[in-house]
Amino acid sequence: MKKTLASVEAVVDQIASDTFNPSVFKETGVFVMRNAIAPAVVQEWQAEWQAFYDAQLAESRAVNKANPVSLTEQLPPKLAVMYKEPAFAKVCKQIFGEHVALYNHRFVIKDKFSPNKVFLHQDSCYHLGNLNKCSLFVPLSEVNADNGGMTFYAGSHKLGVLGDAGEINPDSFDFEWPKITPELSPGDFVIMNSALWHESGPNVSGINRIMADTIVQPADDPTGKDLLCGEWQTEIFYSTANYIRFFANSRVLKLIKYEKERAAAAA
Ligand SMILES: O=C(O)CCC(=O)C(=O)O
Ligand SMILES: [Fe+2]
Structure with missing residues (x-):
């Protein structure tokens, strides 16, 4: 039998609310804010997204090979500054204190060009600077298991950074975490500790899954x-x-060197 954490199990049913609960978030590492952004604001974002998608992405787009869901194209003006919406600062202040900054703002989408699953991972191992970071996932479409909504392993952030970057094997741990796959509507958002394990399934419904991922x-x-x-x-x-x-030398530099050597040997 794998161990479960009583402190996480005790609060996991409080993971979604219109009101942020910092003590629940501390235990679970993830929280779903319901109806947090005014409909008029979300509708403006959705309109800008739709115009952008139709004009620049629908025909073809430059899919990022290392992470297909991560949009590479430059966002239009309103979407590029979504993170300034006060609803985000209101929650972030309760986690980080009154001074909160942006680390990165991007979109993660599952459309016909990137419908596939995302393997189980944590984000911290890809980050620079200090490790005290969170993602805000902000849906501009409906999000559910059928269109590749994310699954979060509540409490897994307590293990911290696992030492390498890539697909986590949950079977290699004595611990088990409650898995949650929240259905999201525009106006909701998810806040996630960057050390938390998460994954997502393929988009099988064909309804585009559109989300901003703002790291704070x-x-x-x-x-x-x-x-x-x-x-x-x-x-x-x-x-x-x-x-x-x-870096003068590093794991990534070694991989680049080995890959060049391999290609040269194969030529
Ligand atoms: O878009 C998703 O489903 C997950 C994306 C993700 O976790 C990442 O890019 O780090
Ligand atoms: Fe991630």
Whole structure:
């Protein structure tokens, strides 16, 4: 029998509400905010998304080979600053304190170009700067298990960073976590600790699954890009772009070298 955490089991049925509950979030590492964004605001985002999708993405788009769901195209103006919506700062302040910054804002979508599952993983191992980060997943479409909605392993963030980056094998642990796959409607959003394990199934319904993924962190992190609220708490900043350049030698540089050698040997 695998171990379960009583403290997580005790609150997992309180994981979704119109009101954020910081003590539940601390235990579960994930929380579903219901009806958190005014319909007029969401409708504007949806209209901008639809115009953008029809004009620039529907025919063909540059799918990211390393992570197909992660949209590579530049977002139009309103979608690029969605993270400024005060409903997000209101929740983030209760986690990080009054000074909150943006780490990254992007879209993760499952349409005909990227319908496949996303394997079980945590995000922290892909991040730079400090590890105290959360994702806000903001649906602009209906989201459910049929169109590739995400599944969260409640409480798994308590294990912290697991030491490598890639697909987690849950069978290699003595612990078991409650799995939740929340159905989401536009106006809801999910907040997730970046160390939390998550995955998603394929889109089998054919209804496009459209979500923003905004990563937020305390404003003392030197990788911050913009403020959600409060003031900067750091004097130094650096760009996370092309982070491989920070290393004289590394795992990624070795992989690149081996891949070049392999290609040369095969030629
Ligand atoms: O879009 C999804 O279903 C998951 C995406 C994700 O977890 C990621 O890109 O890190
Ligand atoms: Fe992820």
